[in-house]
Amino acid sequence: SYELTQPPSVSVSPGQTARITCSADALPKQYAYWYQQKPGQAPVLVIYKDSERPSGIPERFSGSSSGTTVTLTISGVQAEDEADYYCHSPDSGGYYRIFGGGTKLTVL
Amino acid sequence: EVQLVQSGAEVKKPGESLKISCKGSGHSFNSYWIGWVRQMPGKGLEWMGIIYPGDSDTRYSPSFQGQVTISADKSISTAYLQWSSLRASDTAMYYCARHFTGYDTFDIWGQGTMVTVSS
Numbered sequence: 128s129y130e131l132t133q134p135p136s137v138s139v140s141p142g143q144t145a146r147i148t149c150s151a152d153a154l155p156k157q158y159a160y161w162y163q164q165k166p167g168q169a170p171v172l173v174i175y176k177d178s179e180r181p182s183g184i185p186e187r188f189s190g191s192s193s194g195t196t197v198t199l200t201i202s203g204v205q206a207e208d209e210a211d212y213y214c215h216s217p218d219s220g221g222y223y224r225i226f227g228g229g230t231k232l233t234v235l
Numbered sequence: 236e237v238q239l240v241q242s243g244a245e246v247k248k249p250g251e252s253l254k255i256s257c258k259g260s261g262h263s264f265n266s267y268w269i270g271w272v273r274q275m276p277g278k279g280l281e282w283m284g285i286i287y288p289g290d291s292d293t294r295y296s297p298s299f300q301g302q303v304t305i306s307a308d309k310s311i312s313t314a315y316l317q318w319s320s321l322r323a324s325d326t327a328m329y330y331c332a333r334h335f336t337g338y339d340t341f342d343i344w345g346q347g348t349m350v351t352v353s354s
Contacts, residue, residue: 181342
C-alpha cells in the first residue's frame, strides 16, 4: 500500500531551523500538505500545495519539494512550535488521501 | 464563523452499532467535501474517507472500505460516520474536516469525537 515516510522525531534548540521530510514515490506528481497537531487539539494546516502558507500561519513556516521528498522548514523555531507534524498527500491515482506517520518536533 | 461541531463522546460495547455526527455552520455545507480522520490513542492521523453532501458522492480509503459508512443529510448540514458492529480496535478519536477547494485540503476541523469500545 502507498505510504508517506516521515522521521519519527526531530529535535532543535530555540532559534534554530527545523527541517521535517516526507518521502513517497508519487510526490513528484502530487501536492503535499502539512499539519501541526498539539496535544489534545485538532490538527492545523500550516502548508498547502507543497509551499503555500494559509493566512494566519507565521512566515517562519515554509515548504519545499524536490523529487520524491517534500520538506517542512521552520525557521527560528519557538517553544510554541513543539508539536507533531504530519504530511498529507493523495495516493498516486489521486482517488484518496493518506497521512504520513507523523514527526514529533521537540524544542530543546 | 465557519464551524464543524461534532457529537459527544461515546462509550460502547463490542458488537454494538454507532453513528456519530458533524454539523457544519457558517458556510455552504453542501458545496464542500467533508472528510473523516481517525486517530487511535497515541498514534497518528488516518484518512478514512470523504463525502460531498451535495450529491452524496463518497470515497473511502482502502483501509476503511467496508468497515465504516460515511453519509450526509444536506438538509441539516450534517455528515455522519457509522459502524454496524464495533470492535475494541475502533477505540479512537474521530475528526471531521472540511475540504476547502482553495487549499485543496482540509482547512477547518471539528473538535473530535472520542469513541471508546470496551466490554
